Amino acid sequence: xxxxxxxxxxxxxxxxxxxxxxxxxxxxxxxxxxxxxxxxxxxxxxxxxxxxxxxxxxxxxxxxxxxxxxxxxxxxxxxxxxxxxxxxxxxxxxxxxxxxxxxxxxxxxxxxxxxxxxxxxxxxxxxxxxxxxxxxxxxxxxxxxxxxxxxxxxxxxxxxxxxxxxxxxxxxxxxxxxxxxxxxxxxxxxxxxxxxxxxxxxxxxxxxxxxxxxxxxxxxxxxxxxxxxxxxxxxxxxxxxxxxxxxxxxxxxxxxxxxxxxxxxxxxxxxxxxxxxxxxxxxxxxxxxxxxxxxxxxxxxxxxxxxxxxxxxxxxxxxxxxxxxxxxxxxxxxxxxxxxxxxxxxxxxxxxxxxxxxxxxxxxxxxxxxxxxxxxxxxxxxxxxxxxxxxxxxxxxxxxxxxxxxxxxxxxxxxxxxxxx
Ligand code: GUN
Ligand code: FE
Numbered sequence: 001x002x003x004x005x006x007x008x009x010x011x012x013x014x015x016x017x018x019x020x021x022x023x024x025x026x027x028x029x030x031x032x033x034x035x036x037x038x039x040x041x042x043x044x045x046x047x048x049x050x051x052x053x054x055x056x057x058x059x060x061x062x063x064x065x066x067x068x069x070x071x072x073x074x075x076x077x078x079x080x081x082x083x084x085x086x087x088x089x090x091x092x093x094x095x096x097x098x099x100x101x102x103x104x105x106x107x108x109x110x111x112x113x114x115x116x117x118x119x120x121x122x123x124x125x126x127x128x129x130x131x132x133x134x135x136x137x138x139x140x141x142x143x144x145x146x147x148x149x150x151x152x153x154x155x156x157x158x159x160x161x162x163x164x165x166x167x168x169x170x171x172x173x174x175x176x177x178x179x180x181x182x183x184x185x186x187x188x189x190x191x192x193x194x195x196x197x198x199x200x201x202x203x204x205x206x207x208x209x210x211x212x213x214x215x216x217x218x219x220x221x222x223x224x225x226x227x228x229x230x231x232x233x234x235x236x237x238x239x240x241x242x243x244x245x246x247x248x249x250x251x252x253x254x255x256x257x258x259x260x261x262x263x264x265x266x267x268x269x270x271x272x273x274x275x276x277x278x279x280x281x282x283x284x285x286x287x288x289x290x291x292x293x294x295x296x297x298x299x300x301x302x303x304x305x306x307x308x309x310x311x312x313x314x315x316x317x318x319x320x321x322x323x324x325x326x327x328x329x330x331x332x333x334x335x336x337x338x339x340x341x342x343x344x345x346x347x348x349x350x351x352x353x354x355x356x357x358x359x360x361x362x363x364x365x366x367x368x369x370x371x372x373x374x375x376x377x378x379x380x381x382x383x384x385x386x387x388x389x390x391x392x393x394x395x396x397x398x399x400x401x402x403x404x405x406x407x408x409x410x411x412x413x414x415x416x417x418x419x420x421x
Contacts, residue, residue: 001417002029004044005377007052008395009036011059011369015301015353020395023053028375031417035371050419052379052412056398058352059367060120060376060415061321062359063311064281065218065260067125068136068149069094069103070314071110078289078317082224083196085290087159090314094127094152095161103132111139117319118408120376120415121363122147123218123258123281125191128154128164130176137186144418146363150191150218151176155202170205177213185416187216189258194220195231195244203248211249216256216362219245222269223261224292242269252276256362260312261286262300263293270303279306279362282354284327286315294335297328298346301354308359309351320408325351348400379412 004025013019027034027044040047070090077089097103114122126133126149133151140149151173155166164172173190180188190210192198198206210217222228222241235244245251245259251272260281262273273280282297300307309324310316316324325348332346360367366374382398385405393401413421 002027002044003048003050004028004040005050005052005057005379005412005414007055007057007379008398009057009369010395010399012349012353012356013368013370015350015358018349018352018396022395025049026057026369026375026377028414028417031375033369033371033373033375036369050412055411056380056382056395056402058378058380058399059356059360059369060378060413061118061355062308062363062367063119063122063321063324064258064279064308064359064362065123065283065310066313066316068107068110069097069127071113072106074314075317076314082227082290082292083230091159091162095159097127097129097132098161100131100135103129103135107132107136107139111136111143113319114140115143115145115420118321118378118410118413119319120145120378120413121360121366123189123362124149125152125193125218126150128152128162128169128172130172130179133176134179137180137183141183141186144185144420145415146185148187148189148216148218150189152191152193153202153206154193154197156199157196166199166202166205169202170209173206173209177209177215189216189218191217192219192250194227195234195241196227200235200248203250207248207250211254214255216258217250218258219250219260221245221259221262222264222266223287224290225264228264240266240269242266242272246272252278258308258362260310261292261295263287263295265296274303274305277306279308279359281308281310281312281359282328283310283312283316283324284331285317285324286312287331288327289317290315294331294339296335296340298332298336298340298344298350301346301350306358306361307354308362309355321355322403322406322408325355325403328354348403351403352399375414375417377412377414378410380406381409381411382406384409
């Protein structure tokens with residue numbers, strides 16, 4: 001299946017460089033970008049063309065970390081910090097997904113909203129429940145979006161209704177991995193919730209599954225200062241939170257790994273994050289709502305650590321990755337003034353990079369229109385943005401304006417060459 005989309009094209013080449021092409025074509029062959037052309041080469045004459053002349057076209061946006069079952073209470077419960085918030089609101093809500101009637105109702109709404117959103121790729125947390133997690137995967141598979149879904153593991157420090165026995169957690173994980181094999185678009189990812197939720201024995205068993213089955217890993221790290229203090233009490237023989245995963249070879253030792261947040265790095269631990277090529281999922285909305293802190297994202301980018309952006313629903317209070325980009329810039333600037341005192345915060349180019357190629361690299365060649373990248377694209381709807389300045393703006397300026405004022409409105413969405421919206 002070959003086709004081209006035509007319009008005003010913008011992508012991030014690297015974190016310092018935007019590439020824009022006015023009135024051009026991106027050609028897709030079997031889900032893969034063949035690059036950008038000002039005029040269509042002869043060999044593509046006659047292929048289907050989606051004509052979005054004068055519209056902005058960018059690569060799809062990647063949400064590195066969000067919780068599907070928390071969509072039901074997004075925008076509520078902003079009065080507590082992480083541990084209290086989990087115990088009072090989040091764990092009781094996630095317990096409800098044992099009931100398939102509730103799970104179906106909630107996941108149908110979530111999947112429908114994700115499909116319409118600017119997100120093309122994602123890495124999701126589900127809950128501990130295998131039937132509900134498989135239902136979520138089936139629904140997502142049918143949308144043709146692509147991503148990872150994790151059945152969550154947790155065998156300690158939860159509410160009674162959301163806590164597994166260690167052996168049960170491992171048995172269910174193996175069963176769920178087995179049943180996930182047939183999906184094409186949606187893949188399983190091993191998901192120890194975070195150290196306070198997982199005993200040493202569970203971490204060790206999960207690490208063995210990761211090695212045996214060559215599966216990626218996602219978890220949370222160093223989000224909140226009370227959490228970090230608690231982790232050092234919970235795990236013996238460690239100096240920092242990073243070691244609590246490294247001890248069980250779950251810090252990118254064997255397979256691709258996403259760690260959400262990383263607001264408070266340890267000076268020894270950060271070298272392991274870098275060396276093991278762990279992806280950090282930065283969630284500025286969540287870090288603000290849960291009063292977790294101001295993550296040093298500029299430093300990570302400058303060090304060459306892999307960083308993607310994330311909504312972290314429902315710690316985060318929106319689904320639009322455009323808002324995550326705006327907030328990454330805002331939080332980066334605030335930090336650069338009040339913490340680092342260097343007035344050198346995250347800028348638009350870096351935020352765009354993180355939301356496309358930065359996070360996209362977790363999924364393979366994703367996040368760009370360069371030849372050989374998987375063809376994920378968004379067509380932006382600028383129609384509601386006041387137009388008096390528009391004719392004078394270049395493509396990059398129009399994009400900047402869209403990030404701040406576009407309300408995430410899209411008029412087209414493609415994933416791996418398939419039209420979603
Ligand atoms: N740490 C462990 N679980 C969670 C969660 O559900 N949300 C956030 N933001 N952090 C966590
Ligand atoms: Fe999270």
